[in-house]
Amino acid sequence: MSTPEAIYADEAARVSTSAARARARYQLIATLLSAPAVILMFLLLIGPVIAVFLLSFTDWSLGDAEFNWVGMATYDEMVEDDIFWKAITNTLIYVGIVIPGSIILGLGAALLIESVTVGRSLWRAIYFLPVMSTLIAMAVVWEFMLNAKFGMVSQVLGFFGVEAKSWLQEPDTALPALCLIAIWQALGFNMVLFMAGLTSIPRELYNAAEVDGVRSAWDRFWLVTWPLLTPVTMFVAIITAIRSFQVFDTVHVLTKGGPDNASMVLVYQIYQEGFEFFRSSYASALTMVFLAFIFLLTLVKVFAIERKLHYQ
Amino acid sequence: MRRVHLSEIIKQLVLVIGAIIILAPFYQMITTSLKAPSEIADGTLWPIPREWHAVENYTEAFTATPLARYMFNGVIVTVSIFLLQILIALPCAYALSKLRWWGRDVVFALVLFCLLIPPHAVAIPVYVLFHSIGILDSYAALIVPFTISVFGIFLMRQFFMTVPDDLVDAARMDGISELGIVWRVMLPTALPALTAFGIFSVIAHWNDYFWPLIVLSSREYYTPPLGISVFRNEEFGFEFGPLMAAATVIIAPLVIAFLVAQRRFIEGITLTGMK
Numbered sequence: 063m064s065t066p067e068a069i070y071a072d073e074a075a076r077v078s079t080s081a082a083r084a085r086a087r088y089q090l091i092a093t094l095l096s097a098p099a100v101i102l103m104f105l106l107l108i109g110p111v112i113a114v115f116l117l118s119f120t121d122w123s124l125g126d127a128e129f130n131w132v133g134m135a136t137y138d139e140m141v142e143d144d145i146f147w148k149a150i151t152n153t154l155i156y157v158g159i160v161i162p163g164s165i166i167l168g169l170g171a172a173l174l175i176e177s178v179t180v181g182r183s184l185w186r187a188i189y190f191l192p193v194m195s196t197l198i199a200m201a202v203v204w205e206f207m208l209n210a211k212f213g214m215v216s217q218v219l220g221f222f223g224v225e226a227k228s229w230l231q232e233p234d235t236a237l238p239a240l241c242l243i244a245i246w247q248a249l250g251f252n253m254v255l256f257m258a259g260l261t262s263i264p265r266e267l268y269n270a271a272e273v274d275g276v277r278s279a280w281d282r283f284w285l286v287t288w289p290l291l292t293p294v295t296m297f298v299a300i301i302t303a304i305r306s307f308q309v310f311d312t313v314h315v316l317t318k319g320g321p322d323n324a325s326m327v328l329v330y331q332i333y334q335e336g337f338e339f340f341r342s343s344y345a346s347a348l349t350m351v352f353l354a355f356i357f358l359l360t361l362v363k364v365f366a367i368e369r370k371l372h373y374q
Numbered sequence: 375m376r377r378v379h380l381s382e383i384i385k386q387l388v389l390v391i392g393a394i395i396i397l398a399p400f401y402q403m404i405t406t407s408l409k410a411p412s413e414i415a416d417g418t419l420w421p422i423p424r425e426w427h428a429v430e431n432y433t434e435a436f437t438a439t440p441l442a443r444y445m446f447n448g449v450i451v452t453v454s455i456f457l458l459q460i461l462i463a464l465p466c467a468y469a470l471s472k473l474r475w476w477g478r479d480v481v482f483a484l485v486l487f488c489l490l491i492p493p494h495a496v497a498i499p500v501y502v503l504f505h506s507i508g509i510l511d512s513y514a515a516l517i518v519p520f521t522i523s524v525f526g527i528f529l530m531r532q533f534f535m536t537v538p539d540d541l542v543d544a545a546r547m548d549g550i551s552e553l554g555i556v557w558r559v560m561l562p563t564a565l566p567a568l569t570a571f572g573i574f575s576v577i578a579h580w581n582d583y584f585w586p587l588i589v590l591s592s593r594e595y596y597t598p599p600l601g602i603s604v605f606r607n608e609e610f611g612f613e614f615g616p617l618m619a620a621a622t623v624i625i626a627p628l629v630i631a632f633l634v635a636q637r638r639f640i641e642g643i644t645l646t647g648m649k
Binding site for chain 1: 477599
């Protein structure tokens with residue numbers, strides 16, 4: 063006869079082996095379920111990033127049978143490359159124009175649409191329409207709009223006495239024209255993010271401000287809306303920065319980085335070096351710079367999200 | 375009846391002016407696609423053509439280049455990418471949210487790291503990889519790089535976390551396998567999130583230009599964005615009528631879908647905000 067203690071010990075052992083078996087089973091199942099994703103992550107994302115990093119220290123070009131380790135030589139070449147500095151400067155100018163442009167207009171549209179009584183969903187749909195439209199197709203349309211002879215922009219500006227020119231072919235105006243297209247497209251996207259932010263501001267705050275004698279919409283905006291919207295604005299600014307840092311489509315279709323590198327941007331230079339000149343190692347070094355910027359911006363974004371959570 | 379405020383009228387006016395600027399390219403695109411070359415050359419902004427040329431322009435758009443083929447390729451590629459993304463991301467998201475196992479935190483950390491990597495950054499090695507296994511210039515080249523959506527995994531994991539464990543346990547009691555739980559229990563509860571992700575994925579890949587540009591050399595695999603850029607370079611040059619007709623055709627599917635299901639589309643697109 064077994065004592066109660068023995069029965070308990072027996073039972074406990076049985077339970078723990080079955081628990082161990084269940085654990086082993088779930089370990090296997092979970093590994094199998096996540097295996098395809100993990101393998102593809104290594105093959106298509108993590109592996110390639112490591113490869114780009116290593117390639118940037120070689121002299122390899124696409125098609126070469128062999129390569130040499132050259133240390134920092136590629137980076138030294140990059141620092142000496144005027145086109146690289148032009149690309150960095152242009153990309154920063156582009157980002158620096160698109161961020162305030164699309165934020166001010168996006169916020170303005172959001173505030174206006176939220177404050178009117180009729181037609182809200184119609185206005186929202188209209189302002190959001192460019193976000194939906196294939197950028198390449200719209201870039202071709204913009205090229206026509208900016209055409210010096212029959213484009214709408216030149217004609218309207220001509221009406222105001224501004225002389226028409228081939229905006230995309232002039233060194234002074236090529237980059238601003240690309241910024242204009244980007245703002246036109248990003249505005250609606252930022253607008254809906256701001257609308258979400260605006261609805262989360264408690265109504266009581268506006269009522270309280272009114273009681274305290276804040277009468278004008280202008281004062282209400284600066285006293286209530288703007289401070290409470292700051293985290294959202296930060297967030298929108300960084301998203302816009304990350305997206306515009308990757309500008310490529312419009313550059314490739316409309317200016318090819320020209321004239322005379324006036325609209326050369328970082329991703330376009332990566333494309334040119336990597337897939338037109340096939341200088342893979344140089345393109346990899348450029349990619350590392352690009353990645354450094356993106357990682358930096360993402361770190362700021364994580365910080366901004368934490369602040370945003372903190373506020374709520 | 376409420377008195378109409380002056381401020382409302384001013385705001386509406388400002389919105390009208392903004393809308394005119396926003397819609398101007400669409401206006402120019404559509405009106406130009408209806409006009410004859412001579413009339414386009416006049417540069418008139420009047421919407422109604424003196425002489426209707428719509429049939430000629432749209433016919434030209436479809437016959438001078440295989441526009442229908444490009445559209446078909448676009449559908450094949452976007453649908454395949456989305457289905458494969460679900461097939462791969464959902465089981466992983468389930469394992470990350472509902473199972474306890476060794477390595478879970480490591481895999482999740484990898485997902486977060488991969489979220490940082492923009493597609494442009496991995497283009498060279500992936501191109502070399504595809505070149506060495508001989509799948510450049512094919513549907514596979516367009517689809518395979520995007521089968522892994524770390525954003526999809528992240529998003530679905532967040533969503534699955536909110537699904538009660540009781541639901542999973544009940545399914546286990548009923549003898550449903552773990553994979554069965556993913557497809558028959560988790561997927562139906564996640565339908566709203568999945569729809570939003572689907573919209574995001576389809577838009578991103580219908581509009582993608584960078585990757586198809588790099589891996590394709592044969593016209594037969596061209597997607598719509600690549601198709602129209604070639605259109606402009608070669609076939610038409612200064613024939614704006616057919617070019618604008620082609621642009622209209624290419625943006626039409628998404629724009630029409632958007633106008634039908636506005637709210638869902640805005641949700642789906644703003645998801646990228648989290649990315």
